[in-house]
Amino acid sequence: MSEIISGLILGAAFGFVLERAGFGNPNKLTGQFRLTDWSVFKVMFTAIVFAAVGLLILEKLGLVDAGSLFVPPAFLGAAALGGALVGAGFAIGGYCPGTSVVGLMSGRIDAAIFLIGLLLGTVLFAGIYPSIGLLTTLGEFAQGDSLPEALNISALSVDVGMVIAAIGLFMLGSWMEKKSKGPVSSQV
Amino acid sequence: MVKNAKLEQPAPYMNPLLAGILLGMVLLATFIVTGHGLGATGFTTRFTAWVGMYIAPVATNANDYLGGMVEEGKPLNAWITWQVIGVALGALLSAFLAKRIHIQLDGKKFLGGAKRPITALSGGMLAGFGARVAAGCTSGLGLSGAAVLSLAGFAFLATFFATGLVVSRFFKEGK
Numbered sequence: 001m002s003e004i005i006s007g008l009i010l011g012a013a014f015g016f017v018l019e020r021a022g023f024g025n026p027n028k029l030t031g032q033f034r035l036t037d038w039s040v041f042k043v044m045f046t047a048i049v050f051a052a053v054g055l056l057i058l059e060k061l062g063l064v065d066a067g068s069l070f071v072p073p074a075f076l077g078a079a080a081l082g083g084a085l086v087g088a089g090f091a092i093g094g095y096c097p098g099t100s101v102v103g104l105m106s107g108r109i110d111a112a113i114f115l116i117g118l119l120l121g122t123v124l125f126a127g128i129y130p131s132i133g134l135l136t137t138l139g140e141f142a143q144g145d146s147l148p149e150a151l152n153i154s155a156l157s158v159d160v161g162m163v164i165a166a167i168g169l170f171m172l173g174s175w176m177e178k179k180s181k182g183p184v185s186s187q188v
Numbered sequence: 189m190v191k192n193a194k195l196e197q198p199a200p201y202m203n204p205l206l207a208g209i210l211l212g213m214v215l216l217a218t219f220i221v222t223g224h225g226l227g228a229t230g231f232t233t234r235f236t237a238w239v240g241m242y243i244a245p246v247a248t249n250a251n252d253y254l255g256g257m258v259e260e261g262k263p264l265n266a267w268i269t270w271q272v273i274g275v276a277l278g279a280l281l282s283a284f285l286a287k288r289i290h291i292q293l294d295g296k297k298f299l300g301g302a303k304r305p306i307t308a309l310s311g312g313m314l315a316g317f318g319a320r321v322a323a324g325c326t327s328g329l330g331l332s333g334a335a336v337l338s339l340a341g342f343a344f345l346a347t348f349f350a351t352g353l354v355v356s357r358f359f360k361e362g363k
Binding site (some may be wrong): 003014015018019021025027043048049050051052054069071076078080081084088090094097100101102106108111117122123124127136145146158170 | 218
C-alpha cells in the first residue's frame with residue numbers, strides 16, 4: 001500500500017515539474033539539439049548535481065546508506081548503444097519515453113503516436129531478444145560501476161567537478177540562446 | 189496568473205534553474221524513499237508484457253525477455269507502474285493549471301511537417317528499442333544513473349546527446 005502511495009506522489013511531483021519546465025513540448029525538447037533552447041541541459045544537470053550533492057551530504061550524516069542505493073551495472077557498451085538509439089529517437093520523434101507521457105497529458109496526439117512506437121520498439125526488441133541479447137551486456141567495465149571507483153577519487157571531487165561543469169553549461173547555454181531566437185515559449 | 193481578461197493565454201514555462209532544483213528534490217526524495225531513482229520504460233516494458241498476455245499469451249509466455257514478467261500473472265504489479273500513473277496525473281494537473289492543455293498534432297514545424305505521424309512513430313520505436321538495449325531511458329539511466337555517479341549513466345547521456353545533435357541536423361525547419 002505504501003508502495004502505491006509513494007509511487008503516485010513521487011511520480012506526480014516528477015510529472016508536474018516536467019510539465020512546468022515545458023518538457024511536454026517537442027519543439028522545446030528538440031530545441032536542445034538545435035542548440036536554440038538549452039532547457040533540457042539546464043534542468044537535467046541541475047537536478048543531477050542537486051541529487052548527487054544531496055545524496056553525498058545525507059550519506060555523510062549517516063541518513064542514507066550508500067550501499068543500499070541502486071547503481072546501474074557498468075555495461076558501458078550497452079548503455080552507450082542504447083543511449084545513441086534513444087537520442088536518435090528523441091531527435092526524430094520529439095520526446096524521450098518519460099516526456100512523451102507529459103506531452104500526451106497536455107493533449108498532444110504526436111506524443112500518443114510516439115508512445116505506440118515505444119511499445120512497438122519494445123515488442124521488436126523482445127521478439128529478436130534471443131539473437132541480440134548479447135547487446136544488453138556489451139562492454140562491461142570490471143573495475144567498478146561508478147565514476148569515483150573507476151578514477152579512484154572521492155565522490156566529493158566528482159561532485160565539485162560536476163558543479164563547475166554545470167555552471168559552465170549554464171553560461172554557454174544562455175549565451176547561445178541569446179545568439180538564436182531564445183528558448184521556446186509556451187505563448188505562441 | 190496574469191489578467192483574467194486575457195483569455196486562455198497559457199502560463200509561461202518555469203525558469204530552468206528553478207525547475208532543475210525542484211526536479212533534483214524529487215529525485216533525491218525518490219532515492220531516500222525507494223533506494224532507486226525515477227523511470228519510465230520500466231513501466232512501458234511491463235505494459236507491453238501485460239498487453240501481450242491478452243493478445244498473444246502463448247508467445248508472450250514463451251518469450252525470453254517478457255516471459256519472466258508474466259510468470260506470476262501480474263506484470264504491472266510494480267512500483268514503477270504507480271510512478272508512471274503519477275507522472276501522468278501530475279503532468280495533467282500542471283498543464284491544466286497553466287492552461288496548456290491543447291489537443292493538437294505538435295512538432296510539425298521541426299519534425300517532418302506533414303510526415304509528423306511517421307517521425308513520432310519511428311522515433312518512439314527507436315527509443316523503445318534503445319531503452320531495452322541500455323536497460324533504461326533518459327530518466328531511469330540518464331538522470332537517475334548520473335545522480336549516483338554511475339558510469340553507465342554518463343555513458344548513456346554522452347551518446348544520447350551526441351547522437352541527438354547529429355540526427356537533428358537532418359531536419360529542416362518548416363514554416
